[in-house]
Amino acid sequence: MIEDDASIGEDLGEDPLALDRQVCFALSVASRLVIGVYRPLLEPLGLTHPQYLVMLALWERSPRSVKDLGAALLLDSATLSPLLKRLESAGYLSRRRAATDERLLTLELTPAGSALRQEALKIPHAVVDRLGVEVADLQELHGALTRIIEAARQVPARRP
Numbered sequence: 001m002i003e004d005d006a007s008i009g010e011d012l013g014e015d016p017l018a019l020d021r022q023v024c025f026a027l028s029v030a031s032r033l034v035i036g037v038y039r040p041l042l043e044p045l046g047l048t049h050p051q052y053l054v055m056l057a058l059w060e061r062s063p064r065s066v067k068d069l070g071a072a073l074l075l076d077s078a079t080l081s082p083l084l085k086r087l088e089s090a091g092y093l094s095r096r097r098a099a100t101d102e103r104l105l106t107l108e109l110t111p112a113g114s115a116l117r118q119e120a121l122k123i124p125h126a127v128v129d130r131l132g133v134e135v136a137d138l139q140e141l142h143g144a145l146t147r148i149i150e151a152a153r154q155v156p157a158r159r160p
Helices: 023-045 051-058 066-073 077-089 111-121 124-131 135-154
Strands: 093-097 105-109
Touching: 023 051, 023 111, 023 124, 051 066, 051 077, 051 105, 051 111, 066 077, 066 105, 077 093, 105 111, 111 124, 124 135
Parallel strands: none
Antiparallel strands: 093 105
């Protein structure tokens, strides 16, 4: 059951349902537009934005298990699996079963995947340039979003 405005205890303004006041709307639009800034930068690398996120995680640590990667990216294996297959087909990573536990699938960067990191180093700088936003503002936004992500992860999954 949704609580009424009086029980929330926060002033949500005159119209709490105004589209331009919705956090979900601002996040959705910002996400779509910022990912659009990345798209032409990732294209020469042969990567989509979700594949770029996988590569970022693997550049931080390789080898790593699919389960660990999913936890780092907050993605389930059904979402990760097609991304990993495409990255393997592109020659950027290898997938193999662990010798000690065949249920464990391990991912490891190939030499081509490791080398791609050097080209990708240009991307963060190019994104900052294209956005025209101060790095300090982006760092502040990142901190706020990280807190929101953590708060949202703590909300119990309930059905209405």
